[in-house]
Amino acid sequence: MALGNINPMALGKIRPMYIIYLILLSLIIFQIILLLTSAAKGFHKYFFMKELNLLERYGGAGSWVVITGASSGQGYEMALAFAERGFNLLLIGSKRTDKTVEQIQKDYPLVKTRIIYKDFRKAYTDDFFVDIQAAFDDIGDHLAILVNNVGHRVGWNPYHEMDSAYIRDVISTGTIVQSRLTHMAIPWFLERKQNKQSNQIRHSALINITAQCMHPNFLFGVTMTNEISVPYLSVYEAANAFGFYHGTSIYKEYQGVFDILNITPGAVVTENTGCLNKTLFNVSGKTYVKHLMKMIGNVQGSTCAYWGHALSNYLINLAPNMKDGLLKKVGETIATDFMKKSKRDYAIVDATAFTATVADVATIADVATVADVATVADVAQTE
Numbered sequence: 458m459a460l461g462n463i464n465p466m467a468l469g470k471i472r473p474m475y476i477i478y479l480i481l482l483s484l485i486i487f488q489i490i491l492l493l494t495s496a497a498k499g500f501h502k503y504f505f506m507k508e509l510n511l512l513e514r515y516g517g518a519g520s521w522v523v524i525t526g527a528s529s530g531q532g533y534e535m536a537l538a539f540a541e542r543g544f545n546l547l548l549i550g551s552k553r554t555d556k557t558v559e560q561i562q563k564d565y566p567l568v569k570t571r572i573i574y575k576d577f578r579k580a581y582t583d584d585f586f587v588d589i590q591a592a593f594d595d596i597g598d599h600l601a602i603l604v605n606n607v608g609h610r611v612g613w614n615p616y617h618e619m620d621s622a623y624i625r626d627v628i629s630t631g632t633i634v635q636s637r638l639t640h641m642a643i644p645w646f647l648e649r650k651q652n653k654q655s656n657q658i659r660h661s662a663l664i665n666i667t668a669q670c671m672h673p674n675f676l677f678g679v680t681m682t683n684e685i686s687v688p689y690l691s692v693y694e695a696a697n698a699f700g701f702y703h704g705t706s707i708y709k710e711y712q713g714v715f716d717i718l719n720i721t722p723g724a725v726v727t728e729n730t731g732c733l734n735k736t737l738f739n740v741s742g743k744t745y746v747k748h749l750m751k752m753i754g755n756v757q758g759s760t761c762a763y764w765g766h767a768l769s770n771y772l773i774n775l776a777p778n779m780k781d782g783l784l785k786k787v788g789e790t791i792a793t794d795f796m797k798k799s800k801r802d803y804a805i806v807d808a809t810a811f812t813a814t815v816a817d818v819a820t821i822a823d824v825a826t827v828a829d830v831a832t833v834a835d836v837a838q839t840e
């Protein structure tokens with residue numbers, strides 16, 4: 458139809474529709490640009506980014522990394538990965554951490570290691586952190602990296618029948634430990650920033666292992682909530698969310714002062730989470746940590762470490778109705794596994810490990826001056 462034939466009255470009527478179409482089209486184009494930019498960045502981050510020379514960046518030989526919960530899973534793999542790169546290690550956790558140190562001594566005999574045995578379920582008690590503080594002060598400005606890894610995973614179905622002690626255990630381990638250790642490490646990170654002797658800047662890093670808590674929304678997904686939470690694990694999920702928000706807030710306060718990485722894992726299969734081996738985009742602890750090491754110093758703030766977890770965040774937008782169903786299945790799997798284990802051996806195994814822990818911690822607490830703790834640390838130290 459020639460333009461000259463259009464009735465001006467009709468044009469007046471459809472003009473508002475054109476404006477709405479234009480707004481919608483702009484929004485869609487804007488969303489697509491955001492998506493493409495983010496996909497390009499993600500592609501680079503997960504497939505092309507190279508790991509930095511971490512030992513050089515974080516102060517060279519003699520620098521220490523502190524890791525909580527290094528007896529298994531990601532903590533264990535990270536301990537080995539940092540040892541391989543030449544860092545000394547202070548590992549804080551259960552008696553089973555001995556196994557990790559034995560492995561490090563065997564594979565990397567030049568690496569120095571210290572262990573502080575702790576049952577983090579008791580992190581709310583007075584003086585719990587005294588010996589850790591003394592060990593931090595003893596390591597001093599060689600304390601280069603803190604990895605807040607420990608998480609106390611508990612699931613129950615239905616929640617109201619869960620033993621109430623589990624609630625306290627998960628909250629204590631999952632919230633107090635990260636908050637206090639971060640609080641204790643930052644003064645040393647600030648001290649390191651300017652090495653008075655050589656005038657050399659030494660970087661430090663805070664790494665928090667939390668969980669997938671949120672996903673980005675785009676296109677039709679913008680109309681839905683962007684939380685990721687798994688049923689039957691409510692207290693554990695909330696403790697991970699605490700770590701996520703604590704880490705994010707610390708990042709906003711200290712960005713540019715030291716490196717901060719809030720890692721948000723999806724399903725990572727470890728010796729404790731074998732039940733996750735059928736979930737979508739699961740990855741072994743070893744592979745996961747290999748990817749994670751590439752993020753350190755290269756990426757700041759919150760990130761997935763593994764492409765599959767990042768992709769799953771985006772796919773949720775395409776199938777929003779499936780999200781709750783899938784998460785329910787994951788929660789059921791973990792809770793069923795936990796309930797089976799807790800009846801069978803979880804509590805007994807933990808009790809044994811932490812009986813040894815309590816005795817060892819008592820010894821350290823008895824000699825709680827810095828000098829004395831250095832002596833105790835020397836006993837646990839292998840050089």
Ligand SMILES: NC(=O)c1ccc[n+]([C@@H]2O[C@H](COP(=O)([O-])OP(=O)(O)OC[C@H]3O[C@@H](n4cnc5c(N)ncnc54)[C@H](OP(=O)(O)O)[C@@H]3O)[C@@H](O)[C@H]2O)c1
Nearest residue numbers: 526528529530531551553576577578607608724725727729
């Ligand atoms: N695996 C996943 O799919 C996944 C997903 C999302 C987030 N995350 C987070 O990633 C982090 C590492 O998880 P992971 O799966 O690698 O862990 P994991 O294999 O279950 O190992 C947890 C570590 O923490 C220690 N630990 C737990 N409770 C403790 C306590 N009360 N006192 C002292 N040590 C304690 C364990 O020691 P013992 O076993 O010797 O007691 C072990 O060394 C956690 O913060 C977890 O919440 C994991």
